[in-house]
Amino acid sequence: MEITLKGKTALVTGANRGIGAHMAESLARAGANVAFHTRKPRDEVNDTAERLAKECGVKTGVVVADLSDPQAIDDMFEQFDGQFEQIDILINNAGFENAHALEDMPREDWLALMNVNLNAPFYCSQHAARRMKKAGQGGVIINVQSVHDEVVRKGVAHYSVAKAGLKTLTRAAAVEWGEYGIRVVGLSPGAIGTDINQEDNERLGIDNMNSWIPLGFIGETKDVAGVTVFLCSEQARYITGTTLYVDGAFMHNVMRYDMRPDHDLGV
Incomplete structure (x- = not known):
């Protein structure tokens, strides 16, 4: 089954590296025009966008915004409107993580993370939905969760x-937004090998991580990107309001020991 997104236009936040970069590339290779969002101007993002435009025969662009700032998000969509005629797909991928004990967590860190990981997807979704409703052709919003x-x-x-x-x-x-033909789907990755979490995976031990995942291996960015293309396609037209977990059943493997022998079960 060939999946095509030809004629669609997507905006991917946090498209400069990791899962977001692979999502943006996969959407372009499926035929979609793609806007790559990055927090700061980056030559490598511009180069990637230009390369994919030539290789895939699509239109690409770059938009820059610090998503912790609502005004910057407004400005980002103005940048988008200046480069593209419509938005059919929004991928709310950008986010970050840091670590604090709950009782010691600085208020500024709590607020900063909420601004990027929760508030920004809300603001971006508002912008996208307004444009999708006005165009009258529906659309897809993918929220990258965890x-x-x-x-x-x-x-x-x-x-x-x-x-x-x-x-x-x-x-x-x-x-x-369902009545306007706008589908909204959550996509929750598990342990995915990226440059961002490589150090953490190595600290925990790659062999340990693999043993904790029922499928036996840490996922790759392509595992998330491929699902994203499907969810944005016509083949997924009846999927909305739900979350798909791409984790090799990692989140379900709480009991990490084998079943007791039969004689201990009273059978």
């Missing part, structure tokens, strides 16, 4: 809370 929207982890309470809020926003937006 397994931590369900499974909390010590030291990142603010991250888990933000992602759980984003999961609820996904459901609420799907209900409100």
